[in-house]
Amino acid sequence: MKPSNIGGQAVMEGIMMRHKDKYSVGVRRPDKEIEIKIEDYKCTFGKSPIWKKPILRGIASFVDSLVIGTKCLMYSAEIAGDEEDEAEKKKNEALTKEELEKKKAKEDKMFKVLLYVTVVISIAVSVAAFAFLPYILASLLRKVGASEVLVTIVEAFVKIALFMGYMFLISRMKDIRRTFMYHGAEHKCINCVESGLPLTVENVMKSSRRHRRCGTSFLFLVMLVSIFLHFIFVLVPVFWMRLAGRLLMVPIVAGVSYEIIQWAGRTESSLAKACSAPGLALQGLTTIEPTPDMAEVAIKAVEAVFDWRTYLKEEFGVTVPVDQKESSAGTGQQ
Numbered sequence: 663m664k665p666s667n668i669g670g671q672a673v674m675e676g677i678m679m680r681h682k683d684k685y686s687v688g689v690r691r692p693d694k695e696i697e698i699k700i701e702d703y704k705c706t707f708g709k710s711p712i713w714k715k716p717i718l719r720g721i722a723s724f725v726d727s728l729v730i731g732t733k734c735l736m737y738s739a740e741i742a743g744d745e746e747d748e749a750e751k752k753k754n755e756a757l758t759k760e761e762l763e764k765k766k767a768k769e770d771k772m773f774k775v776l777l778y779v780t781v782v783i784s785i786a787v788s789v790a791a792f793a794f795l796p797y798i799l800a801s802l803l804r805k806v807g808a809s810e811v812l813v814t815i816v817e818a819f820v821k822i823a824l825f826m827g828y829m830f831l832i833s834r835m836k837d838i839r840r841t842f843m844y845h846g847a848e849h850k851c852i853n854c855v856e857s858g859l860p861l862t863v864e865n866v867m868k869s870s871r872r873h874r875r876c877g878t879s880f881l882f883l884v885m886l887v888s889i890f891l892h893f894i895f896v897l898v899p900v901f902w903m904r905l906a907g908r909l910l911m912v913p914i915v916a917g918v919s920y921e922i923i924q925w926a927g928r929t930e931s932s933l934a935k936a937c938s939a940p941g942l943a944l945q946g947l948t949t950i951e952p953t954p955d956m957a958e959v960a961i962k963a964v965e966a967v968f969d970w971r972t973y974l975k976e977e978f979g980v981t982v983p984v985d986q987k988e989s990s991a992g993t994g995q996q
Contacts, residue, residue, distance in 0.1 A: 688963035720920025879941025
């Protein structure tokens with residue numbers, strides 16, 4: 663396996679793929695065609711080189727993944743849903759060009775507001791559920807004389823139980839299971855090209871659906887890193903200071919976890935494999951074997967931002983001729 667620096671995310675009826683300064687979203691439309699949208703990747707915190715430093719780049723990447731991921735989810739929901747209803751279509755047809763532009767500008771502004779509100783709420787709910795709640799529940803043990811060390815140990819078990827329970831429950835939901843199938847297609851597609859195989863539906867389908875750089879593995883690492891770092895607060899005497907410390911530690915936990923998962927994705931050492939094992943096992947819940955048409959969406963999303971033929975030639979010495987019919991079939995591009 664040779665890293666390709668491709669990253670991705672499953673969305674509704676599709677997949678987002680990112681490579682360097684571009685990302686694409688491939689969505690299967692209701693008419694079964696594949697819609698492809700390509701956009702420039704822009705860091706939420708700007709272009710300052712400070713956000714490329716260790717730990718800080720992890721914080722920036724974490725926020726970016728939430729912003730771009732939410733944006734792609736909202737876009738995919740729009741494309742995968744019903745087509746524009748007749749009433750809305752007639753209303754738009756009655757507008758002048760200037761009025762349509764003003765309407766679109768207003769909708770874009772509302773979309774951005776909704777996007778950032780959604781991200782902020784997502785972060786707040788996640789921190790409350792997986793940082794504060796486990797500690798508050800574990801703190802009930804003080805009523806029976808438990809020490810802060812014991813409370814922190816119990817907090818770790820409560821945190822793991824909540825996380826695993828949450829993953830198990832959402833994996834049983836019908837709509838989420840379909841998204842997890844696209845998640846599997848995303849991994850298979852990346853594993854296919856990083857194994858030196860041409861991107862065909864057949865090759866993608868026989869590739870592994872587990873990948874070390876997966877967001878599931880990242881979330882599991884975040885949880886483990888937080889467990890270890892939270893022992894720092896054992897000696898802090900005030901409850902509310904310990905709680906605030908956990909909040910302030912969130913960006914550091916994300917940054918450290920990012921560095922670990924990036925390192926694990928670049929090396930084949932025994933230590934890296936051991937660090938990756940829990941996350942890979944958890945992917946058994948968050949990835950499901952996809953169908954061939956899902957693999958096709960993944961391939962189209964990769965091809966929109968990544969020249970895999972050049973990559974295979976440079977990294978593996980494999981030459982794959984371009985099949986014009988295959989590369990152009992079933993693609994709509996904005």
